[in-house]
Amino acid sequence: MQRFAEGLSRDQLLWVGGYLTGIGNAANAQGISDGVDEHVTILFGTETGNAKRLAEALATKARISGVQANLQDMLTYSRARMRQDRILLVIVSTHGDGDPPDTARALHTLLTGSQVPDLRHLRFSVLALGDASYPRFCQVGKEFDTAxxxxxxxxxxxxVDCDVDYEERATHWMEQALAAVTARPPTPLPTSILGKGRFGQTSFPATLVEKIKLSGHGSSREVWHLEIDLNGSGLHYVPGDIVSVNPTNPPQLVEALLxxxxxDHRTPVQTRHGEIPLMEALAAHYEITKLTRPFLERYASLGNAKELRSVLAEQDINRFISWIDGREIIDIVDQYPVDxxxxxxxxxxLRPLPPRRYSIASSLMAAPGEVHLVVAAVRYASHGREHMGVASTFLADRVAVGRPVPISIESNAEFRLxxxxxxxxxxxxxxxxVAPFRAFLQEREALGATGGNWxxxxxxxxxTDFLYQREWLRWLKDGHLTRMDxxxxxxxxxKVYVQDRLRARAGDMYAWLEEGAAVYVCGAEAMGRSVQRTLVEIIQLSGRTSEQAEEYILELKQAGRYHRDVY
Structure with missing residues (x-):
């Protein structure tokens, strides 16, 4: 501002001063108070973007309330800044069964380690996001709160701990937090500020136009390529984004519970969608497969389920995880009958039936008006019953070509080209x-991108399992795919895994990194952890210590050159 003002005449300075004063008066006229002199840091750690969206909504509301809010990603939050802050509002998710998001790992390590700074000057509150189907529900939020x-x-x-239907509890926490900061009564958050979470998205009945089995005869897995028509939906995406599918539960499972x-399947029940028949509620609106501790506690309270209560009283989390593994709600109903x-x-x-998320496997530039998915149908036997994935078998078995699939698009800004x-x-x-990488190659080819692709x-x-083999080979032949291992x-x-191939190419991998390449990892969570350990090993081969290699990875993340989409 000072450099700007140096080039202005006296009359220009007076005009600018009056203009800025007018803006300030207009803001006050719209109800923006300047009577609160609090500086608040809103700190978020996110994997899928939900914590970031909530943090942005809270920052907007804070500023409207006259609170000076600083929005801060945990990835770039420093020890020095922590010593300066006086009020800290933390929104953090738990990834998988108890892991911090990638962006939160360094701060989590700092606060749970041996060199924790003195924070007696700080006031704080934590909003923890998680999924109650994991035994270590909201574990990272709990650890930040304790630390x-x-x-x-x-x-x-x-x-405050939030399950997948987090909107109501998150909104209440935000209102209470701002009330505590401003010493004013809580005021409702405008719906437009909060935005849409997983349960706030309006799904579109897009038509399934193609279904092709990718896995070959004799494969131990059943993998499908799906093409969905977006015409008339108004939906748009870029490579890296997510499709949320709103499935229905397997009919045989609904019948078994009834x-x-x-x-009586016609019995009316009250739901967030109003009063509807029981069968419709169980088929389309409630989770009737995955076990959560809240379900077990509520179910045990329905009758004299002493054995189930003893399971819930188990203090050893690993024994509880072992017990819950492979069980579904129907198994509990059979094993622990109640009146x-x-x-x-x-x-x-029950909890609401959450949408299931799939990485997009196409580019709109290569497939205008369509979105493509790669889906592995989940089927397995456990505890004497055949189990099936809700959304994967919905797409593989229960949606025919020409029929609608209720979908919405989720932006995934953390996984962009x-x-x-x-x-x-x-x-x-x-x-x-591999799904998002098919989208990446389609997009890079359409754009004429000249950067290497490995x-x-x-x-x-x-x-039997070389998914999209012909496409990769074509891209290799024409040079759009530079290398493939x-x-x-x-x-x-x-057994040989991708991390073994990474080690075998360690020298070239490091050379690509040093030349500025961006790294993307997509797959199961265990695979993602193993790949990260392998990258650290590769960087250590350059002469760095383990700590320096971890710092190298952190610098890649901070520079937007290391991205993970693991599940």
Whole structure:
């Protein structure tokens, strides 16, 4: 501002001063108070973007309330800044069963380590996001809350834990947090500020126009390529984004639950969608497969389920994880029968049926008006029953070509191609985790991007599980795919995975990184962890220590050159 003012005449300075004063008066006239002199840091750690969206909504509301809010990603939050802040509002997700998001790892390590700064000057509150189907529900939020208090910080509000239907609890926490900061009564958050979460998205009944089985005859997996028509939807996406599918539950499972409790499928029940028949509620609106601790607690309270209560009282989390593994709600109903509840009592035990998220496998530039998905149908036997994935079998079995699929698009800003078409990319995917890289190659080809493209792909067998083999080979032949390394784990006695291929190419990998390549990892969470460990090993081969290699990875993340989409 001072440099700007130096070039102005006296009359120009007076005009600018009056103009800025007018803006300030207009802001006050719109209800923006300047009577609060609080500086608040809103700190977020996110994997899928939900924590970031909530943090942005809170920052907007804070500024409207006259609070000076600083929005801060955990990835770039420093020890020095922590010593300066006086009020900290933390929104952090738990990834998988108890892991911090990538962007939160360094700060999590700092606060839970041995060199924790003195935080007695700080007031804080934590909003924890998670998925109650994981035994370590909201574990990272709990650990941040405990660590901040142990370092001397004082709680402004108690921690709030949110399941996948987080909107209502998150909104309440935001209102209470701002009320505590401003010493004013809570005021409702405008819906437009909060935005749309997973349950706020309006789905569009897009038509399935193609379904092709990708896995070959004899494969131990069943993988489908799906093409969905977006015409008339108004939906738009870019490579890296996510399709959310709103599935229905398997009909045979709905019938089994109705039969166990001898409930009439026509019985009306009250839901967030109003009063609807029980069968419709169980088929389309409630989770009736995955177990969560809240379900188990509510179900146990329906009757004299002493054995189930003893399981819930288990203090050893690993034993509880072992017990819950492979079980679904129907298994609990069979193993721990309770007196037949009425329909409403049973529905009230359940959580809403969340949409299922799939990485997009296409580019609109290559497939105008369409979105493509790669889906592995989940089927397995456990505890004497056949189990099936809700959305994967919905798409594989219950939606025919020509029929609608209710979908919405989720932006995934953390998994974007480089803006510079000359920048090289290294893509590491296993199984259906290769989906976004097909979209990347389609987009890079359509744009005429000149940066190198290197793909590492892993699956079980070359002959049956080489997903999109012809497309990769065509791209290799015409030069759009610079290099490709594959790992088929079960084609030899000693299993080989993508991380083994990374080690074998360590020198070239490091050279690409030093030349500015961006790295993308997509696949199962265990694979993502193993790949990261391997990258650290590769960087250590350059002469760095383990700590320096970890710092190198952190610098890649901060520079927007290391991206993960793991599940």
């Amino acid at each position: 901040l208090a142990a370092a001397g910080a004082r709680r402004l509000l108690p921690r 039969d166990r409790f001898k409930l 037949a509840p009425d329909a409403q009592a049973f529905v009230d035990c 480089p803006a510079d078409p000359e920048q090289a990319v290294i893509m590491i995917g296993a199984g259906t985790g 793909l590492f792909f892993g699956d079980r067998h070359f002959s 594959v790992a088929f784990s079960r084609d030899q006695e000693h």
